[in-house]
Amino acid sequence: MAAPTIGVLSSLLSKLATMADQKYAKVKSVRREITFLTDELSSMNALLAKLSDMEEEVADDAQLREWRNKVRELAYDIEDRVDAFFAAAAADDDDQHPGLIRRAARKIRNLRASYQVADQIHELKARVMEVSDRRLRYRLDDCVAAASAASLAIDPRLPALFSESKGLVGIEGPRNNLVSWLMDGEFELKVISIVGFGGLGKTTLAKEVNQRVGSQFQLKAFVSVSRSFNPKKLIRDVLSQIMDPKKYGTTSGMDVEQLIPILRKQLADKRYLVIIDDIWKIQAWDLVKSALPDNNCQSRIITTTRIITVAESCCSTIKDRIYHIEPLNEVESRKLFFKRIFPTEYGCPPHLEEVSNQILKKCGGLPLAILSIASSLANKPNIKEQWEIVKKSIGFALEGTPTLEGMNKILLFSYYDLPSHLKTCLLYLSIFPEDYVIESDKLVWRWIAEGLIVREMGKNLEQAGQICFNELINRSMIEPVGVRYDGKVLACQVHDMVLDMIISLSAQENFVTILLQGYEEEVMGEKIRRLSLRCNLPDAEVVQVTSKKFAHVRSMSLFGYKETLDLYGFQALRMLDLGQTVLFKQVKNIGKCYQLKHLDLSFTDIVELPEEIGTVQSLETLDIRYCKRLRMASTVGGLRKLVRLLVDYTVVLPDDIAGLVSLQVLSCASYNSIKFMQGLGQLAELRSLAFKCWNPDWDCDAVMYKKVSVASLRDLGKHKLQHLDISDDDAILDTLMCSSSDCLFPHLQKLVLSNHNIQRIPTWIGSLVNLSHLEIVVKTTRQNDLFTLGMNLPCLLYLKICRLYAPVERLIVQNQGFRCLKELYFQCWCPLGLAFAPGSMPWVQTIRLWFMPCYKSCDHGVVGIEHLTQIRLVDVETNMQVKSFEAVITAAVANHPSGPELVLRNSFERAAAQKKNWTEVETASGTLADPLQAPRQKHL
Structure with missing residues (x-):
């Protein structure tokens, strides 16, 4: 597979172009060699692009695979050298030595370095020439041309068209749903698109619907499009199934423009059913749409696709429907699996139950995977050891077992259709463990x-x-x-x-190396480029296994138990993720990783970030959230390329942060230094800021601190600040929040204010026309405040208001108020008084209400839910049972025409439920569980 090779070559070509302009290229021989490398690698990249577009055809060509592997490893090695050159040049530029003698010494060093570069590039040139000669010697361009003209293999989806209904499982419900949608009696043309992952049974479901209702249509056709979309073939395939054979023979020499009018004429006054299976491109649907007329005869079109945007293109009108096909549930999966292997679905012997469950979990409800693996096991003895072998080798068995080849091709169809950069991004996910x-x-x-x-x-x-x-x-x-x-x-x-x-494909490409306990030598290639370490070996054993290959590691992710990590020898490391490493406490020699760009130490027990982190001038992301005992290195303030700095409130950042000139994201920090706040205002690139202001030290001038803080935030607002989250229990920023009517942050999209001393919603918030997310804690809220927010914030999608005091008036969301809002969270410590007028919040889908009533009776309640036409969920939480309110809200939701879901919960019950399930994902609100409470994930 050529995709990762293309990715590294594209990156390398860009760096070579930059290198040609650097000081090393002042030596003529260096400039010539760089030009030669660029030209040769560009030519190789062009051939690799062809290979990527036709991977399906050339996958079995050993010569092409071998040449591609050589190019890939060569590109990696050249890029490592080039990056080393850049790092050395950057270090030399930062060494600002005054004086004539030292400037002369620097020129001498630069000249010596240039000739050293020339020697290394000459060595690389020899390797490039060797690879180019091999390409010519074996006439690889001719191999590519021959492969592109070769015939394609048999479509592995064909068996689905001829499977027996009696052998299917879980088909009745989806089939009946689709039949009811199709046969609703409406005369207009209707389109139903079945969408889902490869192997879920889309083709089988479409075929079952066709068998159930096809006889009620005058004309019907079932055609497949596939990845190799041929417009003429598609139209002719439909015509061949609806047209008289004698007349059809006269269309053989016609092009698409001539065939479409003939097809439209054939269907003009007939009730037809056309099923277009496996559409990959919107262009294919556009052709189908132009060829099938809306004849007002109750005609229907069914499409199947793996791509959501294609399904949406097919179903572009309100009468059309998208059906998201789901995997089989556990009961259906077991039934399908055992029916294929044993005489009955209940015939599994007890000693195979556990391994069967593990195999079914791996299949994940995919009918094709279940049938493929069951077919493989049907020919094996019912011995647990044999089944264990199949379970452990399912991923690798896809390539070599005849009964699983169809499943392999179905999965590869989706992979082959990806652009080269998406293939690389997908293969990268093989780094992460299962689930x-x-x-x-x-x-x-x-x-x-x-x-x-x-x-x-x-x-x-x-x-x-x-x-x-x-x-x-x-x-x-x-x-x-x-x-x-x-x-x-x-x-x-x-x-x-x-x-x-993707694990199998990554292994072929030497893209990711997975180090498992007991499998070290088996999975490692000649050079490790990306390492996923999933074992608990002592440090000495890990180093013994991998020390010779560490010099080439670009990415390392650890999933397991380790206390320390020594990075000596990791010269090429660009990404280090220890965020899932339990008991991790220390990292050594991080200053040697001069190319490191991404460092994730979150959720670890590390106690100190070494001062040498300041020498890693390539660092762009530093994630040290939820490291409760971490002592920050003072040198962090000198990381001039740092883009994202993610810390915890307990971490004390250095006062001097003005040097972070590239910083765009800073969260969640707390400060008590005037110097820090002054430096903060100088970060002109900052676009996301979350911080907590503590009361300054007694030795600090509180008035000056407040003045500097306000001035710095105003300066940030004038630049690029888009997200702002301020927590200020001591009202240090009260002036900024409440006394200004200016538009302080014209670019702001998200604003979170947790200052418990804010009296009312600041008037200047109404001028934030780009704001889409607002959370605010205020003492009281009046009708005018709600009116300002509802009418003046045209982009607002999420609103959370926490009101601390009793309301002095009922709050009414007016007609046309909050025209784009999708989710409302209203929190009140007193009886609610909230009403929705007709025409208010026309797009809101979720309402969350939290309140702690002063009395067990709630006279105010919530009025007008029936006016929220798009509401899907009403989530109410209180600290006690308020029967009168519960009765009112239950009746209002029950009578709503859209039938929204109602959730009534007690605060104490919710807390208990969260404690029981720490890893809960609240998909309704779209927020992950609180990472402060979530334990480290273990996937060993």
């Missing part, structure tokens, strides 16, 4: 640190990375976990079968 919940933001930052994200026009790297993450979800390659009110997916998981596939 691991991967936070989207952390994943994007890791992709960026390793150079896997390419900047797109008009977007920064983080935005481009988020697009890649969303596209993998759109293509059903990863499963979303936790969807926020604005649609942002907070985390993901990888299906076990997909994980097995």
Whole structure:
């Protein structure tokens, strides 16, 4: 697979272009060699791009695979050398020595370094020439051309079209739902799109619906599109099933423009059912849509796809429906599995129960996977050891067992269809253990640190990375976990079968090396590029196994139990994640990792960040959240490339932070230094800030501290600040919050104010026209405040108000108030007085109410829920049972035409439930469980 190779070559070519302009290139021989390397590698990259586009055809060509592997390793080695050159140059530039003698000494050093670079580049040139000669010698370009003309293998989805209904499991419910949607009596053309991951049974379900209702249509056709979309073939396939054979023969020489009018004429006055199976591109649907007329004859179209955006394109009108096909549940999975192996579904002997459950868990409800593995086991003796072998080798067995080859091809179809950069991003997920919940933001930052994200026009790297993450979800390659009110997916998981596939592909590419206890020598290649360490070996044993290969490790992620880590010898390390390493306390020689860009020590027991961290000038992300005993290094303030600094409130940051000139994200910190606040205001790139202001030391001038803090925040607001979270129990920023009517933060999108001394909602908040998220704690809220928020914040999607005092008037959300709001959280320590007027909050889907009534009767309550037309969830929490209020809210929700869900909970019960399930993900609100309470995840 060529995708990772293309990724590293693209990054390398960009760096070589930069290197050509550096001081090392002043030596003519160096400049010539760099030009030669660039030209040769560009030519190789072009051929690799062809290989990536036709991986399915060339996967079995040994010569192409071997050449591709050589190019990949060569590109890695060259990039490591180039990065080392850059690091040395940056260190020399930072050495600002005055004086004539020292300047002359520096010139001599630079000249000597230039010739050293020339020697190393000459060595690399020899390797590049060797790889290029091999390409010519074996005529690899001809191999690629021949492979592209080769015929494709038999479509592994064909058996689904001819399977017997009696052997299917879990099909009745989905089939009946689709039949009821299709046969609703409406005369207009209706489209139903079945969407889901490969192997879930989309084709089988469409075929079952066709068999159930097909006889009620005058004309019907069932055609497959597949990845290799051929417009002419698609139209001709439909015509061949609805047209008289004699007339159809006359269309053989026609092109698409001639065929479409013929098809439309055939269907013009007929009730038809056309099923278009396996659509991969929106363009394919556009063609289908243009060829199938809306003839007002109760005609129907069914499409199947793995891609959500394609399904949405098919179902573009209100009458159309998208059906998200779900995996089989546990009962259905067991039934399908055992029916294939034993005479009855209850025939599994007791000694195979446990291993059967483990196999079914790995299948994750995919019918195709269950049937494929069951077919493999059906021919084996019912011996537990034999079944254990199959379970352990499921991922690898996909490649070599005939009964599993169809499953392998189904999974690979989705992989092959990915653009090369998405293939690389997907393979990267093989780093994480099975069932691991991967936070989207952390994943994007890791992709960026390793150079896997390419900047797109008009977007920064983080935005481009988020697009890649969303596209993998759109293509059903990863499963979303936790969807926020604005649609942002907070985390993901990888299906076990997909994980097995990408682990296998990563091993072939030497992309990720997984170090498991007892399997060290088996899984390691000649050089380790990315290491996923999942064992509890003592440090000495780990070093003994891997010491010769550490010099090439670019990425290391630890999942297990370790106390210390010595990074001596990790010259190429760019990403280090110890955030899931239990009992981790110390890191040594981190200053040797001069290329390190991403360092995650969150949730560890580390007590000290070494002062040498200041020498790691490439560092862009430093995550040390929830390290309760950590003592911060004073040298952190000198990390000029640091973009994200994530700390805990208990960590004391150095006073001198003005040197963090690239810093964009700072959270969650607490400060008590005037110098710190002065430096904070100088961080012109800062766009996300979360901090807690403590009361200054007695020796500090409180008035000056307050003045400096306000001035710094005003300065940040003038620049790029988009997210601001302030917790200030001592009202140090009370002036900023309550006494100004200016637009302090014109670019602000998220604002969280937890100052318990704020009297009312500040008037200047109403001027934040870009604000989409607002959380505020106030002593009281009046109708005018709610009116200001509801009418003046056109982008507001999430609103949380915590009101501390008793209301002096009922709060009414007026007509057209909060026109875009998706979620409302209203918290009050007194009886509620909240009402929704007709036409208010037209898009709100979730309302959360928390209150602690002063009396057991609640006369105010909540009025007008029936006016919220899009409401899906009403979540009410109180500290006691208030029967009158519960009766009113229950009746209001029960009578709502949309039938929203109602959750009534007691605060104490909720606390107990959270304690029982620490890893809960609240998908309704789109927020992950509190990481302060969540224990470290163990996936060993």
